[in-house]
Amino acid sequence: MAAQIFSAIFVIIIGVGGCVAYFWGANKLLDLVFPSRGVSGTAAVDNLRRQGLVRPWLFVGPAMIILTIYLIYPVVETLRLSFLDRGGENFVGLANYEWAFGDHDFRNSILNNILWLAVVPAACTFLGLIIAVLTDKIWWGTIAKSLIFLPLAISFVGASVIWKFIYEYRGEGQVQIGLLNAIIQYFGGQPQVWISLPFWNNFFLMVILIWIQTGFAMVILSSALRGIPEETLEAAVIDGANPFQIFWKIMVPQIWGTIAVVWTTITILVLKVFDIVLTMTNGQWNSQVLANLMFDWMFRGGGDFGRGATIAIIIMIAVIPIMVWNIRQANKETGGH
């Protein structure tokens, strides 16, 4: 273990030192190759121009290399693998896609993913907005927001353990130590094994993600709400609008752009949700989702890379519209800079 700590510290020093050495050294080298001082006027201008051509690439170079290896090449490679067999050797055409749409688990995952997409972003945004509006009106709002925000720092696995404890079911005649079953029992209901109820178990898993992400929506929306001009709200009050009208007809339309951002951010997160399903049910009882199914195929029976890659591509296809929209938005905003 001492060796491990030592090597971690060593890597930090090497990594940071290496980065500094690279940037400083490359910059120095450029100045040496194309000197701008101590040479004649035209040569200096020429060299300065050459420096200006090369230097940006020295700065973005390391990032570009890493991005290419870790993200750009894999995207292309995954697309290629999705047309190959399990070992990634023989071309099989669309066989993996045909398999996917005939596979029970895959179709179940698609349905569940649609369910997650329909419920989680909407629930987080709605709850986040309500809490943002309410906490803005009270003196202890900051503390309340902090506490609701807190689950965002907790890992999905940790959150799964927390909620598994709430959903815990103990057999007939034993004390129910899971909060949910204890409440059900208190009101005279029958305790249940919640996470193994087909269809409904999806919702019990979604609750975990909603619990984590509502804080995110709340913080973003709360800051957007504060950007609404005071006069707009005052005018509405003078015109006799009640709080509900103010909320739906003044506040919500004003922050529509932010709501869309929150919604799409959570949508992408939902498409990638993996840890919660793996730890709670591992896809049993019809609760499978695409990301977990993909992980499963990556390693099942030594790994089927063709099918795994196919499932990744399906997730990617769902993300593409959001990606295009993001790039367009960013282009509009940074167009002038």
Next chain:
Amino acid sequence: MAASTGKSFASRFGVHIAVLVFVIIWTIPTLGILVSSLRDKDQIIASGWWNSFASSSQTEAGRLPAASAQTQKDGKYVIEGNVFGDGAKRAISAFGTKAAAPTQYKAGTAADLGDGVTLQVNADGSFTLASPKPFEGDRGQRVYYASSAPPKFTTENYDAVLFSEGIGRSFMNSLTVTIPSTVIPILIAAFAAYALAWMRFPGRALLIAVIIGLLVVPLQMSLIPLLKLYNGVGTFFGVPSKTYLGIWLAHTGFGLPFAIYLLRSYIAGLPREIMESARIDGASDFEIFVKIVLPLSFPVLASFAIFQFLWVWNDLLVAMVFLGTAPDQIVLTAKLNALLGSRGGNWEILTTSAFITIIVPLIVFFSLQRYFVRGLLAGSVKGG
């Protein structure tokens, strides 16, 4: 705005109540595992954690000593002793001799078992079994009793989990993964962000678009090719394919698009005049970056560092693909996932382990919340 809506007392009171309900719902789950992790492991399954400050009651079964233990007293045959033996004493509220009615008699009263046989069990566990005829057989009388134990809090669970379940080791592994994965991307991203914000070169707009596109590419797209690549590199050089170096680089790669995006939008917002006057004074881009941009960018660097730290610490997927599951490599999240499988019913172990895995993010979160929120706002509201 605060004063302009909901003026009446009732509606303001309603707001307080509503927020309170939300806060309670959002904090109770975490509170549950914190309280449970500090409870005695027998009490965790004997009563819900919300009852942990009350005495927990449970029904137990025991067997009284056999006939050989009997003595004669006042013409009766008597067996005496304590149902708890030499073990820890608890308070008994009721007892019985049939499984169907384990709490038929109150403690301290004498139960008539028929044929003149009486059994008395007192609150402290002492009992007297008396009969006019000698007891026979080598199996003692079955007895059931409801006992209650005072609330018991302990740090034993933490001891057990940290030192014998391997969570302590995993904690170190998580730190080993997280710290370099947080530090390495910062400089690389900062240089790239500066170039993308303040230097003019062909292809810049395309690069920015690519980075914004990469922001949302699902991690799943990278896993299989990188796994193949790592295996290939491992075989080629004859080294293991699952190494800390591998995961450091992977986390660096996955964190870079967000890092560059976040830093670029901040650095692009720095005042142009500062850059221009430095340039007129003869400073090169490198000097401007090191002496002006880096110090001014401290808040956004801190924001990114917190994000990346939380992200890497909480990650399960990347760790499961790029690191092994041996004790010298398994990180906290993966360990917790493994414990859920192997120790599914042992809530004292699960709640304690879970609390240990979330304590570091919670400390980071509470002490640096300001930077965290700032990064969140910068990262998602602008353009994102």
